[in-house]
Amino acid sequence: MSEPMKVLGERREFAPLLTVEGLQVRYGAIQALRGVSLRVGKGEMVALIGANGAGKTSTLRAVSGMLKAAAGRITLEGKDTTSLKAHQLVPRGMAHAPEGRGIFPNLTVQENLELGAYLRKDTAQVAQDMEQGFTLFPVLKERRRQLAGTLSGGEQQMLAIARALLSKPQLLLLDEPSLGLAPQVTETIFRTLRDVNATGVSVLLVEQNAHLALNAAHYGYVLETGEVVMAGAGKALLESAEVRRAYLGE
Amino acid sequence: EKKTQPTGEGGQPSAQVPAVAQGGGTPAGNDVIVLGEVGALTGGQATFGISSRNGIALALKEANAAGGVKGKKLVVRVYDDQSKPEEAAQAVTRLITQDKVVLILGEVASSSSLAMAEKAQAAGVPMITPSSTNPTVTEKGDYIFRVCFIDPFQGFVMAKFAREHLKLNKVAVLQDNKSAYSIGLTEVFRQKFAELGGKITVTESYSQGDTDYRAQLTAIKKTQPEGIYVPGYYSEVGVIARQARELGLKVPLMGGDGWDSEKLFELGGSAIDGSYFSNHYSPDNPDERVKKFIADYKADYNGAVPDALAALAYDAAWVAIDALKRAPDTSGPALRDAIAQTKNFPGVAGAITLDAKRNAVKSAVVLKVADGKSTYVTTIAP
Amino acid sequence: MATPGATTLPDDMAGPIPPALRGILPVLLALPVLALAEWTLGASPFATYLLSVVGVNIILAVSLNIVNGMTGQFSIGHAGFMAVGAYIAGVTSLSFKEVALSFLPVAASDQVLFVVALLAGGACAALCGFLVGLPSLRLRGDYLAIVTLGFGEIIRVFVQNTEAFGRALGLSGIPQYSSVAMVYFWVFAVVLVARRIAGSSHGRSLWAIREDEVAAEAMGVDTTGYKVRAFVISSFFAGIAGGLFAHFVPIINPGSFTFVKSMEIVVMVVLGGLGSTTGAIVAAIFLTLLPEGLRSLFGALGAEGSLAQKVDQIRMPVYGVLLVVLMLARPQGLFGTKELWDVLPRWLPRKKKGLT
Amino acid sequence: MSVAATSQDAMLQASGVSIRFGGLKALTDFNLTVRQGDLLGLIGPNGAGKSTAFNVLTGVYQPTEGEVRVAGQKVNGWVPHQINHLGLARTFQNIRLFRALTALDNVKVACRAQGALHPVRLGQAAKVGTALRNYRDWWRALLLTPGFQREERELTRQAEHLLEVMGLSHRRDEEAKNLPYGEQRRLEIARALGTRPKVLLLDEPAAGMNTREKADLMVLIRRLRDEFSLGVLVIEHDMKLVMGICETITVLDHGETIARGAPAAVRSDRKVIEAYLGDSYLESHGGAA
Amino acid sequence: MSQLLQHLINGLASGTIYALVALGYTMVYGVLKLINFAHGDVMMVGVYMGYATAFALGREAQRSLWGVVVIFAVAMGGCALLGFLIERFAYRPLREKPRLTALITAIGISFALSYGFQLDIGFLPGASPRAFPEVIVPTEWFIVGDRDVVVWNWQVISFLIAVTLMGALQFLVYRTRFGMAMRAVSWDHRTAALMGIPTDRIIALTFMLSSGLAAGAGLLYAIKDTSVSPLMGLYVGLKAFVAAVIGGIGNVPGAVVGALLLGLVEEFVVGYAASTWRDAVAFGFLILVLLVKPGGLFGRVAAEKV
Numbered sequence A: 001m002s003e004p005m006k007v008l009g010e011r012r013e014f015a016p017l018l019t020v021e022g023l024q025v026r027y028g029a030i031q032a033l034r035g036v037s038l039r040v041g042k043g044e045m046v047a048l049i050g051a052n053g054a055g056k057t058s059t060l061r062a063v064s065g066m067l068k069a070a071a072g073r074i075t076l077e078g079k080d081t082t083s084l085k086a087h088q089l090v091p092r093g094m095a096h097a098p099e100g101r102g103i104f105p106n107l108t109v110q111e112n113l114e115l116g117a118y119l120r121k122d123t124a125q126v127a128q129d130m131e132q133g134f135t136l137f138p139v140l141k142e143r144r145r146q147l148a149g150t151l152s153g154g155e156q157q158m159l160a161i162a163r164a165l166l167s168k169p170q171l172l173l174l175d176e177p178s179l180g181l182a183p184q185v186t187e188t189i190f191r192t193l194r195d196v197n198a199t200g201v202s203v204l205l206v207e208q209n210a211h212l213a214l215n216a217a218h219y220g221y222v223l224e225t226g227e228v229v230m231a232g233a234g235k236a237l238l239e240s241a242e243v244r245r246a247y248l249g250e
Numbered sequence B: 001e002k003k004t005q006p007t008g009e010g011g012q013p014s015a016q017v018p019a020v021a022q023g024g025g026t027p028a029g030n031d032v033i034v035l036g037e038v039g040a041l042t043g044g045q046a047t048f049g050i051s052s053r054n055g056i057a058l059a060l061k062e063a064n065a066a067g068g069v070k071g072k073k074l075v076v077r078v079y080d081d082q083s084k085p086e087e088a089a090q091a092v093t094r095l096i097t098q099d100k101v102v103l104i105l106g107e108v109a110s111s112s113s114l115a116m117a118e119k120a121q122a123a124g125v126p127m128i129t130p131s132s133t134n135p136t137v138t139e140k141g142d143y144i145f146r147v148c149f150i151d152p153f154q155g156f157v158m159a160k161f162a163r164e165h166l167k168l169n170k171v172a173v174l175q176d177n178k179s180a181y182s183i184g185l186t187e188v189f190r191q192k193f194a195e196l197g198g199k200i201t202v203t204e205s206y207s208q209g210d211t212d213y214r215a216q217l218t219a220i221k222k223t224q225p226e227g228i229y230v231p232g233y234y235s236e237v238g239v240i241a242r243q244a245r246e247l248g249l250k251v252p253l254m255g256g257d258g259w260d261s262e263k264l265f266e267l268g269g270s271a272i273d274g275s276y277f278s279n280h281y282s283p284d285n286p287d288e289r290v291k292k293f294i295a296d297y298k299a300d301y302n303g304a305v306p307d308a309l310a311a312l313a314y315d316a317a318w319v320a321i322d323a324l325k326r327a328p329d330t331s332g333p334a335l336r337d338a339i340a341q342t343k344n345f346p347g348v349a350g351a352i353t354l355d356a357k358r359n360a361v362k363s364a365v366v367l368k369v370a371d372g373k374s375t376y377v378t379t380i381a382p
Numbered sequence C: 001m002a003t004p005g006a007t008t009l010p011d012d013m014a015g016p017i018p019p020a021l022r023g024i025l026p027v028l029l030a031l032p033v034l035a036l037a038e039w040t041l042g043a044s045p046f047a048t049y050l051l052s053v054v055g056v057n058i059i060l061a062v063s064l065n066i067v068n069g070m071t072g073q074f075s076i077g078h079a080g081f082m083a084v085g086a087y088i089a090g091v092t093s094l095s096f097k098e099v100a101l102s103f104l105p106v107a108a109s110d111q112v113l114f115v116v117a118l119l120a121g122g123a124c125a126a127l128c129g130f131l132v133g134l135p136s137l138r139l140r141g142d143y144l145a146i147v148t149l150g151f152g153e154i155i156r157v158f159v160q161n162t163e164a165f166g167r168a169l170g171l172s173g174i175p176q177y178s179s180v181a182m183v184y185f186w187v188f189a190v191v192l193v194a195r196r197i198a199g200s201s202h203g204r205s206l207w208a209i210r211e212d213e214v215a216a217e218a219m220g221v222d223t224t225g226y227k228v229r230a231f232v233i234s235s236f237f238a239g240i241a242g243g244l245f246a247h248f249v250p251i252i253n254p255g256s257f258t259f260v261k262s263m264e265i266v267v268m269v270v271l272g273g274l275g276s277t278t279g280a281i282v283a284a285i286f287l288t289l290l291p292e293g294l295r296s297l298f299g300a301l302g303a304e305g306s307l308a309q310k311v312d313q314i315r316m317p318v319y320g321v322l323l324v325v326l327m328l329a330r331p332q333g334l335f336g337t338k339e340l341w342d343v344l345p346r347w348l349p350r351k352k353k354g355l356t
Numbered sequence D: 001m002s003v004a005a006t007s008q009d010a011m012l013q014a015s016g017v018s019i020r021f022g023g024l025k026a027l028t029d030f031n032l033t034v035r036q037g038d039l040l041g042l043i044g045p046n047g048a049g050k051s052t053a054f055n056v057l058t059g060v061y062q063p064t065e066g067e068v069r070v071a072g073q074k075v076n077g078w079v080p081h082q083i084n085h086l087g088l089a090r091t092f093q094n095i096r097l098f099r100a101l102t103a104l105d106n107v108k109v110a111c112r113a114q115g116a117l118h119p120v121r122l123g124q125a126a127k128v129g130t131a132l133r134n135y136r137d138w139w140r141a142l143l144l145t146p147g148f149q150r151e152e153r154e155l156t157r158q159a160e161h162l163l164e165v166m167g168l169s170h171r172r173d174e175e176a177k178n179l180p181y182g183e184q185r186r187l188e189i190a191r192a193l194g195t196r197p198k199v200l201l202l203d204e205p206a207a208g209m210n211t212r213e214k215a216d217l218m219v220l221i222r223r224l225r226d227e228f229s230l231g232v233l234v235i236e237h238d239m240k241l242v243m244g245i246c247e248t249i250t251v252l253d254h255g256e257t258i259a260r261g262a263p264a265a266v267r268s269d270r271k272v273i274e275a276y277l278g279d280s281y282l283e284s285h286g287g288a289a
Numbered sequence E: 001m002s003q004l005l006q007h008l009i010n011g012l013a014s015g016t017i018y019a020l021v022a023l024g025y026t027m028v029y030g031v032l033k034l035i036n037f038a039h040g041d042v043m044m045v046g047v048y049m050g051y052a053t054a055f056a057l058g059r060e061a062q063r064s065l066w067g068v069v070v071i072f073a074v075a076m077g078g079c080a081l082l083g084f085l086i087e088r089f090a091y092r093p094l095r096e097k098p099r100l101t102a103l104i105t106a107i108g109i110s111f112a113l114s115y116g117f118q119l120d121i122g123f124l125p126g127a128s129p130r131a132f133p134e135v136i137v138p139t140e141w142f143i144v145g146d147r148d149v150v151v152w153n154w155q156v157i158s159f160l161i162a163v164t165l166m167g168a169l170q171f172l173v174y175r176t177r178f179g180m181a182m183r184a185v186s187w188d189h190r191t192a193a194l195m196g197i198p199t200d201r202i203i204a205l206t207f208m209l210s211s212g213l214a215a216g217a218g219l220l221y222a223i224k225d226t227s228v229s230p231l232m233g234l235y236v237g238l239k240a241f242v243a244a245v246i247g248g249i250g251n252v253p254g255a256v257v258g259a260l261l262l263g264l265v266e267e268f269v270v271g272y273a274a275s276t277w278r279d280a281v282a283f284g285f286l287i288l289v290l291l292v293k294p295g296g297l298f299g300r301v302a303a304e305k306v
């Protein structure tokens, strides 16, 4: 039931990785998604923007197996993963930093990070990656013994992202990574995202800060009340009048 | 809800039919007499309730085999009360009003019996409790009877025996604080034993369901008694005996009819040897009917040997049956009077004569436990 | 899902009834009904007894629901408060047994003394509730729960060791003053109170505490105060329930107030749907009649032979299994946090929600 | 950079406040004064101690040193609801609504709590007397006295008004947990206003809003300040918003106050740029505001 | 003096049993935040399994070392399975639902088991208690005077087992991937799944572990007090739960320490005060502890960051 949507600019070609077709999600009576279709290619960074309650989070949740899709089809590298559970998707290279951070307050920062690498066997490599994470967010190193629950809001956000990266994903789902972060840190994170993406990791990014997101992303989708209403190359979207009015308040 | 009766022949459709059907499709014609029974079939006391139920069932089976009463079949409706008074009261009310029973049997626990007595007396339906030993039960009114000792008597018996027969001077007591029976016996025992010049070193308590009595026993041991009075039920006493020996307490244990069960030997093993308890009858009693009773019971309940509660229930049932036979009709007053006249009724738990207070006047036997069976020692009259 | 205790009174009664009347209207309606009930049922002892038990359980469930359902404080010692009420009221009645108020006919004076006894029991229970509520200043969730449980057990042991309370045998000879009318008057009272609290700003404060204590505190809700008050009110009615219980059950003994009893009440609340008063009522009725129903059912099935002896044994295990099945079938409870009328089929008249 | 000493019209005043968590000094010698009509900002890198400052002011945490005054009252050792009654309300960084209650009830809770009769001092809370006095009001609820009914209707009116102000009227009977993020944030503000505060503390109100909504929020906050004659203190990482609406901005870093002053001054403050904004900020947002 | 010593030994002995049962409670609580009211009854079932096995083996075999091993293996294995089934069919369907609902099913199962085993129908044992065979032949390992103080082999054995288990579990929970997964799941199993943790399997395993543990504990308990009865689980279960809370529920060493303390308190109340008040004092002690340390002795009430 995906009706004609507006497409701006043309899309750079990537080998297909994730495809979502006619995805629907319900919370009891409320229908959060009414047939969302989108694609993420290998090594592509895709931004998903939209007003509050548009269904961005729901989309990510469905993709990562946190929610059961009421209808529609999700495939990862051509394999149908619609019915798979979250923990079955992780070994397939899915990593999701959920809305509200989803850190484990009752575990230390260190342990939270180790959980990120739960399925990884290459211990040596893990340790190395963890160091890398620490250089990215020095605060975390200081606080590695502290209970994650007592971190500041932003520190928790950093932890969530660092943890997601530690699973060496091929597809990274981020739900509002810049939420509650100091400008400087936001910069760092987006820089990191670009680097990570450059190493071939695909990224599906939900952001309220459309400016940042669309700048960073190759391609973007605009979600409204559970439907994709617009799509196009990041820059192209940024230029478009609608987007500027609706999301950049200009 | 079924409205037709299984053996409905002659069962004239009366006002009570639906009620009875609800009560479980009693064949409530002229051809059956319905008795009611309340007991603890589940919960902490289930083991006693079930023994009683078996005893009664056996009695009725025999009676029916012998042609029932005045050509009528006897049926018993058994309701569980989880040994809770409120449940007992509810069950008995149901028996009286829905199942229209002519007579009620039960309970073991005195508190439940008291609840039932209240209701039975009010409704004018006779009630016989097989094994509630608390004096107040029969004081509830002239419809309430009992076929067992009352606490004071048993307490007195053991005190007398311990003092005069065993010549003990210092005795400790270990009572079940959750059981009125145990508390009742304890009080009387302590009083009588003191009167007879003995000394109670200490009184410790456990609660039904405990399985570890070492703390109490260690405390008792300190007082170096020459014997320990344990007026509990076999289900605990067996274990108590083991633990007492384990802690090096070698003195004899003494108890009441609550001890009377094969299980005592199973649970207590050799530890229980050399102990004494007061009882209604002794299994090595030559009396034929006792032998027969035990045999039949074993036959019916895959080899289980009847305990005192089974025996008393069996007697209670027979007293009822006997009264039913003698009574002109099954009306409350008629039955009440018939029961009241019970004299020297030969029960397996001793001959039963009901006194003015509607209590059984029986003499008690004292039994000694030795290698897996209890043997007759002496008889003590009231 | 509707708001817990969806803003009921006065909003959805907004209509012809003058405000001044609303307060007492239900009472005026209830009294004749009760009288009628008493008049019709007086004849059948069994119905009377059963209804009384049901009534008492309703009072217990609805009152516990105020703490467990509305305030979200997990209490599993309700039987303890019931015991306090039962024994205090029982002892009071026993000691006044011979007394009669000269200026009244005997029956009437009995009833007056009965009410006095009930209130005495309720008051003592409320006091205990206050004491047990205090730890909630410091304790959270399951830790509070275990304290309430501990309290219940302590009460039991206390009774068991007190001559005046008849120790293990129990307290018998309490005058059987109770009547269906009296029991259901209190049922009516507790339901009215529960509903009016739920509909009032106090109720909302309780919900708030259940939802997020920190936020409630920050929004100016005196959380500890409200928690303690919830405990007091709930245990007062538990005490009343106990008092009634003591006046139609011929004998009360500690075995009737174990933590298993507390558990049965919790089950009623949860099965009814945490926070739903009507749910608690329905669950209480259902779970109380269930064993009696099974009794009839089994009786009807295997009336004869050895099974007939055993049917009553099978009740309790079956009861247990049914609990599991029911919970799986309706995890949110019968009505969730809604009330009966919120879940009534469309075509039935419903209370309208909110101002219009 | 200390603040003018206890001037009477200071609604909220913190002087020399410090708090420690084990080894960590989360807040050191923190001074702040909020007067009616003020619109102040509190910024700083993540973990600087901003939220902690809020928690100390509102009584969630007790300061290890220093004193906090609300409406002239020293409130050290008070519990949050008591402080709230003096006119201090807040929102939370990670939303804490009464999730199962409708939007309307969320606000009504706050409105009523004000009526809450006897603000009890800590420690006294256990006193039977106070406890009992609090029941008086319950009776009115139980008897449903006309006066009580009037109150209830009044509450509903107030609450509805606040929802309207925050543009949430259409969500009146929705459960809070089903509102989208942005609306939840606004509902939190509405709830805080329900307690009729003199000072309003907002912890990252714009988090999770898109640029457009942020713009609206800026207007809204100003409007609230005037309409309810509040003093407002905002924590926010969105410079456009903070710089846009705040008259004075305090900058925290590692619990220390490293700068305070007008937006322009703060923005160009070297220390602030290093610790927080980062150089890139100047390029990208330099022009903004 | 010798009496004091004996009391100490008794107290520790019963405390040991509480500890073993409490560990089970604490593990399940740790991962599910669920008070598993059926735990004690699962234990009871385990004991009956052991009882049946012992009889199948016959008098000689049951006393031989391998016999004992078989008995424990069967009972623990059987209970692990039972625990698995209970979790799968009574708890898992309620995973997403309010915690209290699972509590109710737990109660339901507790009723079903404890009352069910009172039936004298079919294989069910019936209400009356049975003597548990002496699978560990009791021998005094330490005697003073004329048995003024006695220590038995099984007392020492079970104590050692308890302490070792505590160590093992502590290691499992805080030093292994499995343990880390457990703690993650205990906070939020949805997010845990995002880490690739198979939450269902973790929870099931925890249940099997705790149930197997319960069976072992039950057997030692039956050996100690030489009897089996359908309601044994109810009583011990409650006490063990209290012990777990005293120590700080969810905390492994806490469970053991709390249990030993409870055992000693009870013992000394009976030994030196009024035995009739034992339970009251036990619970009084609990309440006291909680008022002083709201999270139990070892438990920490995490000061939530606002």
Ligand SMILES: Nc1ncnc2c1ncn2[C@@H]1O[C@H](COP(=O)(O)OP(=O)(O)OP(=O)(O)O)[C@@H](O)[C@H]1O
Binding pocket: A027, A030, A031, A032, A050, A051, A052, A053, A054, A055, A056, A057, A058, A059, A099, D177, D178, D179, D180, D181, D182, D208
């Ligand atoms: N747990 C839930 N229960 C019921 N409804 C929900 C739930 N979560 C989300 N919704 C509804 O689903 C719709 C989409 O929500 P979602 O969180 O996906 O939007 P979003 O784009 O992420 O919004 P935001 O930018 O505020 O995060 C919203 O209308 C919301 O009200």
Ligand SMILES: Nc1ncnc2c1ncn2[C@@H]1O[C@H](COP(=O)(O)OP(=O)(O)OP(=O)(O)O)[C@@H](O)[C@H]1O
Binding pocket: A150, A151, A152, A153, A154, A155, A180, D021, D024, D026, D044, D045, D046, D047, D048, D049, D050, D051, D052, D053, D093, E303, E304, E305
């Ligand atoms: N309860 C606590 N226990 C231990 N440390 C804490 C606690 N609360 C806060 N902290 C620490 O204090 C520091 C300040 O935390 P705070 O939440 O005030 O930061 P913040 O300024 O709000 O950061 P953000 O902008 O990311 O929310 C953080 O480093 C945090 O780890």
Ligand SMILES: [Mg+2]
Binding pocket: A056, A057, A058, A099, A175, D181
């Ligand atoms: Mg979202």
Ligand SMILES: [Mg+2]
Binding pocket: A152, A153, A154, D050, D051, D052, D093, D203
């Ligand atoms: Mg913060």
